[in-house]
Amino acid sequence: MPGRKRHVITDCLGLLLVVAVTAANVGDREAAAPLLERARASHRSLRLIWADGGYTGMLVDWAGEKLHLVLEIVKRSDEPRFVVLPRRWVVERTLSRLMRSRRLARGYETLPATSKSMILWSMTMLMSRRLARRTHPATTTVSLAA
Template sequence: MDPSAGIVDSQSLRAAANIPRSTSGWDGGKKVAGRKRHLVVDCLGLVLAVMVTAASVQDRDAAVTLLERLRRLYFSVRLVWADDGYTGRLVDWAAEKLQLTLDIVKRSDDPGGDVAGHQSL
């Protein structure tokens, strides 16, 4: 079966000493100098699309290229969950240009695991 939903996120990683500065950057939020990997996975955690950027690239900026790639590879995906790093005009752009619903899931400080009204199992 083709996937119908995905999850997008990124992770900043320290760059090795031999990585050129032209391809690395500073992620001020995570306080990491290096690169950032951006992933879309399906509901089983299988990778659907990936790209690597300098750590200084904002999640919502990288998401434009990443979601376009996802759309080309998996037209069956209609819904992508994301954290609040992907808010703003990206949500409307994804709906208009890619016919993709980008659902922003709010983080909860509830120790019981409630996220946006959903109880964890």
């Protein structure tokens, strides 16, 4: 089946912790188990993960029993109008920032590993720009002498 899905785990600032790229026919819960294992192995202090409704079911119990993680599902609102869901917008914002990269906006990559590498590269660029950006204007004064 053509197409791919990007599964990401981010921190509260939207910085990428773990990424996996799968075929489009792989379900969210199916891809989440190895992703959660990798997140747990590389980030031992991780305790709570917020997820959308696609990750409900036995995955919540499995994450608690096997990985000692609390997988909290952020339920969709029943209101007919658009509502920003708490915590879920962080991942959506990260994915939209990644889509600004030309290579990620279209399906140029044929291999999932290459697509994953491009996601990591794009996130590295985003994070380094964020680090390089000054938050306050320079307050130092310069005097010239002739």
